[in-house]
Amino acid sequence: MYRWIFVLSLLIAGATHATDWTTPAEAAQFRTTPGYADTLAYLERLHQAAPGKIRLETFGTTPEGRPMTVVIASNDGSFSPQAARAAHKPVVLLQAGIHPGEIEGKDAGLMLLRDFAVTGKLPHLLDHAVLVYIPVFSVDGHENSSPYHRINQNGPEAQGFRGQSQYLNLNRDYVKADAPEMRAWLQLWQRWLPDFLIDVHTTDGADYQYDLTWYTEDPHKLDPGVAAWQKALTDAAIPAYEARGHLASIYLEFKDGADPRKGITNFGSGPRFSTGYAALQDRPALLIETHMLKPYAVRVHAVYDLVDVLLERIGDHPDALLKTTAAADARTIARAGDPSARVALTFKPDPASTPYDLRGYAYTVTHSDISGSDWIRYDPSHPRNYTIPNWNGLLPDVSVDPPAAYAIPAQWTVLIDRLDAHGIAYRRLARPMKVTAQGYRLDQPRWAEKPFEGHLMLRDFQLHAEPRELTLPAGSVIVPLDQRGANVAIELLEPQAPDSMLRWGYLDAIFEPKEYGEARVLEKLARDMIAADPALRATFGRKLHDDPAFAADPRARLMFFFERSPWYAAQNVGVYPVLRLNRSQWKALGK
Numbered sequence: 001m002y003r004w005i006f007v008l009s010l011l012i013a014g015a016t017h018a019t020d021w022t023t024p025a026e027a028a029q030f031r032t033t034p035g036y037a038d039t040l041a042y043l044e045r046l047h048q049a050a051p052g053k054i055r056l057e058t059f060g061t062t063p064e065g066r067p068m069t070v071v072i073a074s075n076d077g078s079f080s081p082q083a084a085r086a087a088h089k090p091v092v093l094l095q096a097g098i099h100p101g102e103i104e105g106k107d108a109g110l111m112l113l114r115d116f117a118v119t120g121k122l123p124h125l126l127d128h129a130v131l132v133y134i135p136v137f138s139v140d141g142h143e144n145s146s147p148y149h150r151i152n153q154n155g156p157e158a159q160g161f162r163g164q165s166q167y168l169n170l171n172r173d174y175v176k177a178d179a180p181e182m183r184a185w186l187q188l189w190q191r192w193l194p195d196f197l198i199d200v201h202t203t204d205g206a207d208y209q210y211d212l213t214w215y216t217e218d219p220h221k222l223d224p225g226v227a228a229w230q231k232a233l234t235d236a237a238i239p240a241y242e243a244r245g246h247l248a249s250i251y252l253e254f255k256d257g258a259d260p261r262k263g264i265t266n267f268g269s270g271p272r273f274s275t276g277y278a279a280l281q282d283r284p285a286l287l288i289e290t291h292m293l294k295p296y297a298v299r300v301h302a303v304y305d306l307v308d309v310l311l312e313r314i315g316d317h318p319d320a321l322l323k324t325t326a327a328a329d330a331r332t333i334a335r336a337g338d339p340s341a342r343v344a345l346t347f348k349p350d351p352a353s354t355p356y357d358l359r360g361y362a363y364t365v366t367h368s369d370i371s372g373s374d375w376i377r378y379d380p381s382h383p384r385n386y387t388i389p390n391w392n393g394l395l396p397d398v399s400v401d402p403p404a405a406y407a408i409p410a411q412w413t414v415l416i417d418r419l420d421a422h423g424i425a426y427r428r429l430a431r432p433m434k435v436t437a438q439g440y441r442l443d444q445p446r447w448a449e450k451p452f453e454g455h456l457m458l459r460d461f462q463l464h465a466e467p468r469e470l471t472l473p474a475g476s477v478i479v480p481l482d483q484r485g486a487n488v489a490i491e492l493l494e495p496q497a498p499d500s501m502l503r504w505g506y507l508d509a510i511f512e513p514k515e516y517g518e519a520r521v522l523e524k525l526a527r528d529m530i531a532a533d534p535a536l537r538a539t540f541g542r543k544l545h546d547d548p549a550f551a552a553d554p555r556a557r558l559m560f561f562f563e564r565s566p567w568y569a570a571q572n573v574g575v576y577p578v579l580r581l582n583r584s585q586w587k588a589l590g591k
Contacts, residue, residue, distance in 0.1 A: 019049070021114050025107040025156075030297035033103050033156045036142055039135055040069055042110055050117035053126075055079045060184020063165045066139045068184055073113055073131040075124075081192050084130040090314060090321040093194035094307060095134040098170045098201075098274065100142035100160025101150045104290050105200025106135045108303035122308065128315035132192055138181060140165035152204045155296035171199075172453050174277035175491055175499035177421045189281075190423035195325045196314065197285035199274040200303055202292050206254055207378035209359040211294045212302040214238070215251035215287040217269060217279045218394040220347060223328035229321060230284040233313055240309045246302055247359065250392065251289060258365055258374040263353065263389035271491050271499045280487040282328035284321075286310070293380075329484040336481035337404030337583040343490055345400060345497045350393030358386045398496050402481050403580035406493050407435060407589070410475035412577050414506045415493065419479065422488045426479040429589070432471050437585050439468035440495055440576040442502075445511050455505045463495060468579060478581075478589055493578050502576070513573050517562050519555070526561040536564070 023042060024034035034042070040056075047054045053075060060068035072079045078087050096105025113133070115121035136142045144161040153159065163169055164179055173182045203213060216234060219227035238248050253267035254260050269287075270276045278285035288306060290299035314321055335341045362382035368375040408415050410428075419426055446460040479489050495502045517525065530537045540560060544551045551557070562568050581589070 019118070021118055023107060023110045023114065025296075025300065026111070030107075030295070030300060031155065031157055033107055033158075033296075035145070036066065036136060036139055039106060039110070043069070043071055043113070043135065046113055046117050052077050053117045054113060059188045060181060062140045063180055064140045064143075066143070068137075068139055068181065069135065070188060071109075071113065071131075071133040071135065073116060073126055073133060075116075075126045078130050084192075087130075088318065088322065089128060089130050090195040090318050090325075091130050091132060091192050092196045092198065092311065092314060093132045093134075093189075093192065094198045094200070095137050095274070096200045097134070097136035097142055097160065098138055098199065099162050100136060100138045100144075101153070101162060102200070102202035102290075103136075103142070103156075103160060104202060104296070104299045104303045105288070107300045108200070108307065109133050109135055111300070111304050112307060124315075125308065125311055126315070128318040129311060131311070132188075132194060134185075134188075137185065138164045138170050150202075150292070153202060153292040154294065168453060171274060172272045174274065175271045175280075175488070176453075176455075176501070176504045177418060178454065183421055186421055186423070194283065195321050196310075197274065197278045197283060198288065198307060198310065199285065200288045201290075202299065203252075203289035204292060206252065206257065206260060206376075207293055207361055207363075207380060208249070208252065208291070209361065209383055210247045210249040210252075211291050211298050212241075212246060212306065213249045213251045213289045213291065214306075215267070215269070215275065215289065217275050217285065218266065218347065218392075220344065220394055220396055221276070221279045222284075223282045223331060225324045225331075226279075226282060226284050226328050229324040230286075233284070233310070234286070237306070237309045237313050240313070241306045244305045244309075246305060248306075249359070250356075250390075251287070252358075255391070258376045260358065260360060260363070261386055261388055263391060264356065264358075265391045266349065266394055271497075280491055282332055282484065282487070283325060332484055332486050333482050335402055336483075336486060337402070337586070339401055339582075341402055342396075342399040343402050343487070344396035344398070345490075345494055346396075346398040347394040348397040349391055350395050352393065353389035353391045354393075355387050356390035358388050360384055360386055400490070400494055400496070402486065402490060403438070404583040405481060405581040405586040405589075405591075406479040406489065407437065407472055407579040407581055408477040408479065408493075409470075409577055410473045410477070412507075415501055415578070416477050418492050418501060419477070419489070422485060422492070424479060424485050424489050424492075425483050426477045429472055429474055429476045429478065431474050433476075433589060434469070434471045435579065435581070435585060435589060436467060436469040437579040437581050438465055439579050440464065441466055442495060442510070442574045442576055445574075447505075458503050458505060458508070461495070468575075470579075478586070480586065480591070495576055507577070510572075510576065511574055513568065513571050515567070515571055517558070517567065519558060522558040522562055525565060526558060529561050529565065 024038050055072045057070050058067040059070045078084045084091050116125040141164045142160040145158045147158045150159045168179045173179050216230050255265050256262040271280050275285040275287050290302050361378045361380050362384045363378045365374050365376050441464045442461045444462045448457045448459050491497045
């Protein structure tokens with residue numbers, strides 16, 4: 001009997017190896033990339049051949065009704081977060097196609113999973129980690145394919161569209177979470193709580209020798225332990241990757257696109273981007289940007305090799321990553337309400353640069369009679385190295401001390417909805433409760449002139465901290481910051497944060513007075529106020545003298561007085577609805 005079992009196992013193994021596991025992109029010699037249906041069909045074949053190593057799940061539905069598929073890969077059937085944690089295996093989230101014209105990560109992922117699950121080339125790839133793989137994040141954008149979507153890019157023959165079907169760029173949506181695809185991704189994130197994120201893209205920009213560039217968030221944006229682990233990983237992985245015949249660089253954002261010798265700068269990632277959001281979540285992350293002018297086959301193999309190296313390095317020391325993320329979560333939880341703690345909301349360039357050896361190409365710059373500007377042209381037949389300044393470093397700029405908790409009145413459902421989307425824990429008040437806490441008053445708002453991702457961003461305002469006393473209605477939300485998602489709550493709720501709900505325009509109504517005064521009434525009000533306040537009369541006189549536009553505008557002159565009256569103050573124009581609670585105030589509300 002055992003002899004027949006042995007023979008049967010040999011026959012099954014032989015059949016598996018005899019199967020043609022060439023991926024669609026490989027079969028097309030990388031001229032094309034498969035559509036979504038063919039991609040899923042290939043993944044389903046892998047699952048059928050190796051059900052103990054590959055599982056397919058649907059984690060959402062796109063606006064056009066397509067399933068969003070995630071692949072769970074494990075060498076021991078750890079197909080759930082609970083199983084991964086029980087096995088003490090870090091979870092690596094690899095995602096492709098958030099910009100579906102930049103699709104190397106999909107085709108590299110199919111090859112990698114094949115070589116792990118069925119060909120025997122990478123049998124130990126996931127001995128000590130669980131891979132959560134999204135082959136195509138923006139599925140509707142992927143299916144909106146055209147040869148005219150990526151003018152800067154060398155293949156494949158047709159590419160997906162940068163926006164999803166509602167014309168939203170998912171890699172600007174991590175915090176505001178407008179898109180259904182992002183809401184689904186956030187639920188996937190909360191379910192798995194990955195220990196490391198890899199996001200695969202294709203760059204635009206200059207021409208150079210590298211087939212791949214990479215980016216990690218500045219250490220000042222990260223928990224110190226996460227920053228140290230991330231640096232150790234890239235310090236080991238990038239040389240190992242280059243030993244396979246590749247050439248890699250840090251992300252190259254040139255200060256002047258017409259003159260690379262002026263140096264490189266930080267491209268300005270933030271929480272709305274994948275790696276920036278991972279930083280908020282106290283997780284390391286790596287952005288992969290293959291070089292758009294290299295052949296598609298070169299770019300796919302570049303992603304394959306780097307992801308293989310990264311998983312290999314993580315598998316060598318899985319406990320180090322698990323300890324790093326656990327410690328980072330613990331530090332964030334312990335920080336709540338600490339008056340000595342500071343959380344940076346914005347960052348500014350470090351004025352000090354370091355030299356960087358750029359492996360580029362010879363180039364010429366000529367004046368263009370078409371654009372009237374300079375036209376740079378590269379000559380890839382003449383590689384040339386340059387030493388240029390690197391201004392990638394960042395320093396904290398605007399910072400806040402984290403409160404112990406936030407209070408959000410029940411009526412501000414747009415804020416509570418975002419807390420739900422991000423899995424932020426809170427409790428609701430069962431009855432009205434009076435509270436005195438720190439609030440903000442905002443004035444002189446200034447909006448962008450053009451929409452961005454469907455919003456007119458609030459670019460600037462003046463912020464004044466002030467104590468506020470009010471009664472929170474029943475159903476109001478108390479958001480404690482002794483939770484691992486505290487940084488996300490801070491980003492959503494602190495007005496000055498670059499991706500706060502205020503910045504995205506969800507609270508614009510607070511700047512709109514709802515009551516007004518008739519001109520005939522304001523005329524009398526102005527005279528009464530001047531008679532009672534000589535200093536106000538003097539201030540009004542100076543403004544008439546110094547501001548001709550004001551002096552020529554009758555309504556503005558009357559509003560000068562109305563805006564300084566109790567009738568205007570009673571409207572609470574510019575009063576920010578979220579309160580910051582210290583530990584004693586939080587305790588008084590029933591911590």
